[in-house]
Each structure stands twice: as C-alpha cells, then as structure tokens.
Amino acid sequence: MTFTSFKNARIVRSGWLDEGGRRLDCNPYMSGALEARDTLKRLPVTEKLSAVTARIFHAGREARLWVSDADHGVLFMGSSDIRVADFSALPLIAKRQVERNPLFTLGSGWTLITRSGTIGRMAYARPDMAGMACSEHVLRVVPDVGRIPSGYLYAFLSSRYGVPLVVSGTYGAIIQHIEPEHIAELPVPRFGPVFEQEVAQLIDAAAAERVAASKHRRAALELFQAKIGWSRDSDSIARAPMASALLGRMDAFHYSPRVETGRASLAAHFGIRLGDQVERVFEPNRGSRLKVTDPAFGVPFLSSSSVFELNPSAEYLVSRSLTPHLEGLLVSDCDVLIPRSGQLGGIIGRAVLPLPMNVGQAGSEHLVRVRCHSPQDAAYLWAVLASEPGYWALVGTAFGSSIPSLDSSLISDLTIPWLSDLDRQEIGALAEKAVVAQNKGNELEATAVALLEEKIRKES
Known part of the structure; x- marks a missing residue:
C-alpha cells in the first residue's frame, strides 16, 4: 500500500511536530492550520489576536432559567443558532439571570465562534443581535475598534486562513473544545486602514442587509396576522x-x-x-x-x-x-x-x-x-x-x-x-424583499472574505 492509497493523507513536516510540542493528534495537521500559519508568516505585518481585541470570553456554565413571557425574558441563542436567519423561534431566558450574569449578553460587531462540539462555525453579531443572550458554548471575540475594524477582524477569522487556525486549537477526544487562550496568539494580518476599512464596510453592509431581511420578514408576518x-x-x-x-x-x-x-x-x-x-x-x-x-x-x-x-x-x-x-x-x-x-x-x-x-x-x-x-x-x-x-x-x-x-x-x-389580490401582493412583496436582502448580504460577505483572501495570497 502506498501513500497515495489514502484518500485524505497529508505529509507532515518534522519541524511542525517540534513546534507543536510533539503533538500527535491529527487535527492541527489535517485542518490546514500550519499551511495557513506559514502563509501568514510571510506577510509584512501581523499582530496577535489578543493585541487587537478588547476581550475574548464565553459566558461560563450555569443552569438556565427559561420563561415564556417576553416581558420577563431575553432571546437566547444556542451554538447552533448563531447563524440562523430568523430569530422568531428562539427561546427566552429569564431577564434576571442575564442581569445577574451579563456575560450572556451579546454586543454588535463581535465575532461569534462555536467552541464545543462542531467547532469553528462563525457569525458576525449584527445590530439586531445586540442585547440577546448567548450560550456558553460560543466564544465572543470583542474587537478593540480603536486598533482594528470589527468587520475586518471577522472577515479574517472566517476566511480560509482564519478558520483552520481557530480549529487547530481544539482539544478533547470525544467532545472537543476551545478556550479563549487557545486562539489569543493567532496572527492577524494588517494591511493598512484603507484596505481594512474597505473589507469592514462590506461586512457591515452585509449585516445591514440581514437586519433589513429580518425586518421585512417580521413585517410580512405581522401584516398577514393583522389581515386575518x-x-x-x-x-x-x-x-x-x-x-x-x-x-x-x-x-x-x-x-x-x-x-x-x-x-x-x-x-x-x-x-x-x-x-x-x-x-x-x-x-x-x-x-x-x-x-x-x-x-x-x-x-x-x-x-x-x-x-x-x-x-x-x-x-x-x-x-x-x-x-x-x-x-x-x-x-x-x-x-x-x-x-x-x-x-x-x-x-x-x-x-x-x-x-x-x-x-x-x-x-x-x-x-x-x-x-x-x-x-x-x-x-x-x-x-x-x-x-x-x-x-x-x-x-x-x-x-x-x-x-x-x-x-x-x-x-x-x-x-x-x-386574501384579495392586493393583500396577497402586499404581503408577498415584503417576503420577497426579505429573500433579496438576505441573498444580497451573503454576496457582500463573500466578496469581503474573497477580497481579503486574495490580498493575503498576493502579499505572502
């Protein structure tokens, strides 16, 4: 049997083993993290993630108190919910629990990363997510906006260079995890304020389209329910x-x-x-x-x-x-x-x-x-x-x-x-606007990430 007989085989350099403390699990070598790291090393300027963030944290584990009345609850996102388009089905966690532990609460412009189970799924916390509560199974990467645009940081972390580096920090054989300290030293490429703002503006525009999609979706449902x-x-x-x-x-x-x-x-x-x-x-x-x-x-x-x-x-x-x-x-x-x-x-x-x-x-x-x-x-x-x-x-x-x-x-x-033709058209038009806006948001985000990946490739 030859090396090429293995479908997903990779060659691991001996130097990588030395740098990783002789770590022998497959994850850091199969994820592409070391190739990504070597590419980033060739860039003129990089900074550690910890140097461009105000904080990296999660909420900590504690029992959750659920409620059914919106007057007494806050929308709660599990790790599988951070990338959903519609928040209407989210459960409510008690306000008093969130007030007691403010680490549950999300802020706009943060990068959210799933940290256990399926690791490395990411989302950009758009304005309509601010104030929601989120699971301890999600890392919050809070940018220092005085040092780096929040949209640019998200674009890098969610790129083909950022994701492998995040995933490579996982540990555990059955249920894997990452902690804030595992990603704090990741290198973040810097290309100057003009380029970084260009990427960030595309990410923020994508977030705005997604907020608009949510508003159109909600308006369509409220209008229909009012009609009946x-x-x-x-x-x-x-x-x-x-x-x-x-x-x-x-x-x-x-x-x-x-x-x-x-x-x-x-x-x-x-x-x-x-x-x-x-x-x-x-x-x-x-x-x-x-x-x-x-x-x-x-x-x-x-x-x-x-x-x-x-x-x-x-x-x-x-x-x-x-x-x-x-x-x-x-x-x-x-x-x-x-x-x-x-x-x-x-x-x-x-x-x-x-x-x-x-x-x-x-x-x-x-x-x-x-x-x-x-x-x-x-x-x-x-x-x-x-x-x-x-x-x-x-x-x-x-x-x-x-x-x-x-x-x-x-x-x-x-x-x-x-309903009447006019009513159906009015309701349907709002639903169609929601679809168009969500699709546009996806295109803008893809453009931002592709622009950054191409810049890294050319500069490395």
Missing part, C-alpha cells in the same frame, strides 16, 4: 375535546388549544384548501445519496436544517447522473420548504423560502415542497404557513410519538386564507 385578525387568547395546552371529535385521530397534540385556534383562524377568512391553490404538495422520493467531489458532475445538496441558516450551503455534492429521483430533489423558486420530521418545537413545520443562490440545488427528501404556481404565490403562502397560526396548524398535523412527522396529503388538506 389573529389573536392568541391563551397559552394553555390542555383541552377536553368531545368524544365525537376523536373519530379521525386520537393524539392529544392535534386537539390542543393552540393548534385548534390556529386552524380555525386560517379557515375563517376566505378559506380554501391549500392543495387546490398550488401546483402540488409533495415529499421527494427517498434514495441513496451518491456523493461526488467534482462540481462538473454534482449538484450541491442542502439538508433540512441548513435552509434556515443565513447562508445556506451544501456540505457535499450528489451525482447529477446517478442520484435516484434527482429531479424531485431540485429546489424551485416556486417552493415553500417545510421540514417534515423532528421534535416538536424544533424545525419541524417551520416554513422557509429558498434563496436565489439555492434555487436549482438539491434539497433533502426531509423537506416537504409546497410547489406554487409562481414565486409571488410562494412568497404569500410562506407568510401564511410561517405565521403563528400557520405554524400551529401545520405542526398540528404531525403524527408519531417518538419522532413526529408531517404528511404531504395532510398539509394539502389544510384550509388557508386566500
């Missing part, structure tokens, strides 16, 4: 239905007040059957995912959770020619996507619109497609299904006790409001 006069009178989940109501199904959640109120509210205003107003509602056929590495022969594959991220991206490619039922997996701009399985309260039943950058890519068979007759219809129906009554009506159709699942035929049978 939605009001949830009670948070109770208990109810005693009549025996005659149990003829169709007997699971308790289906008859809970929130679900029944949601269904009734949707049905009370110009109600039509959902399946009669769209092209079709379907789940793609299941089949093996035949992975390829060459983009010429593959299609990016999106998971049912990735579509909720700010920048939905595929983890791998599936074969164009050999993947069974590939046509059914391809995402259309006329689709509303709905995860069909998972735990109640998670992503199951939460509707999302695909971004233009993801149209034509393959999406998981765990995403139900509500395929509409036009992108405008899809934008309006997203607001219907993503609204509070729409969500409860959707998730109320779930069946199964261990892992609840949705069924496309039951979704088709939902009665939904088909």
